[in-house]
Amino acid sequence: MSWCWRLPAPWLWGSGLPAGLPRLKVSKVVVLGDLYVGKTSLINRFCKDAFDRDYKATIGVDFEIERFQIAGIPYSLQIWDTAGQEKFKCIASAYYRGAQVIITAFDLADIQTLGHTRQWLAEAQRENEPGSSFVFLVGTKKDLLSGPACEQTEMDAVHLANEMQAEYWSVSAKTGENVKAFFTRVAALAFEQSMLQELEKKGSWHAQIGTGASISIRREESSAASQEGASASSPGCC
Ligand SMILES: Nc1nc2c(ncn2[C@@H]2O[C@H](COP(=O)(O)OP(=O)(O)O)[C@@H](O)[C@H]2O)c(=O)[nH]1
Numbered sequence: 604m605s606w607c608w609r610l611p612a613p614w615l616w617g618s619g620l621p622a623g624l625p626r627l628k629v630s631k632v633v634v635l636g637d638l639y640v641g642k643t644s645l646i647n648r649f650c651k652d653a654f655d656r657d658y659k660a661t662i663g664v665d666f667e668i669e670r671f672q673i674a675g676i677p678y679s680l681q682i683w684d685t686a687g688q689e690k691f692k693c694i695a696s697a698y699y700r701g702a703q704v705i706i707t708a709f710d711l712a713d714i715q716t717l718g719h720t721r722q723w724l725a726e727a728q729r730e731n732e733p734g735s736s737f738v739f740l741v742g743t744k745k746d747l748l749s750g751p752a753c754e755q756t757e758m759d760a761v762h763l764a765n766e767m768q769a770e771y772w773s774v775s776a777k778t779g780e781n782v783k784a785f786f787t788r789v790a791a792l793a794f795e796q797s798m799l800q801e802l803e804k805k806g807s808w809h810a811q812i813g814t815g816a817s818i819s820i821r822r823e824e825s826s827a828a829s830q831e832g833a834s835a836s837s838p839g840c841c
């Protein structure tokens with residue numbers, strides 16, 4: 604891992620890969636939540652390792668690509684950010700469609716935004732096959748909260764995450780706390796699911812990794828690992 608850049612439009616991406624490279628596997632990740640909860644800051648912290656207090660909303664829907672090498676396979680997360688349309692609750696359905704990972708974000712210091720994540724998730728799930736996306740609930744701005752107030756909010760969030768069948772994380776884009784660990788988890792789950800889908804398509808439990816060794820995966824173990832990964836937990840709790 605890794606490098607990252609902002610691309611102006613989806614149709615410009617994916618062409619002109621150097622010959623001989625295996626086709627890039629890409630997972631679409633959408634980030635949702637109320638305006639000002641810190642979605643853009645979270646993505647910027649991960650992709651650019653930067654925090655800009657006065658970050659201006661971007662114009663037009665946009666995404667970042669974060670590239671990884673997992674077991675020798677080039678792999679990318681395509682992380683979609685809104686451009687402020689969430690203010691009007693009118694995000695185009697194309698934004699949600701095909702999301703392998705749905706991240707619903709709320710501000711730990713603004714409890715109202717937690718309740719709204721339910722609606723954001725429902726919107727995103729309407730545009731996707733039931734059960735086809737991993738769901739994460741992310742409490743942002745962890746640096747603003749500590750002590751009993753933080754604990755209570757996180758207990759409420761874990762409760763809601765259980766209802767949503769989501770995994771709960773709390774992060775701070777400002778300090779960077781948990782941001783890398785969180786996206787590493789996102790990438791690991793999405794990559795595993797992509798690999799399993801690829802293997803199922805090929806009808807074989809053997810796959811070639813990059814240009815190198817052959818691996819085999821036992822279906823039972825892999826699905827158990829996926830289910831465990833998708834269950835609610837609170838690795839980022841304070
Ligand atoms: N203290 C603190 N402020 C944050 C954090 N993340 C974002 N913010 C601030 O919250 C405001 C909204 O952030 P932004 O990323 O634009 O939110 P978005 O509308 O959800 O994309 C900005 O003033 C950010 O500087 C954080 O982790 N800690």
Ligand SMILES: [Mg+2]
Binds near residue numbers: 684
């Ligand atoms: Mg934003």
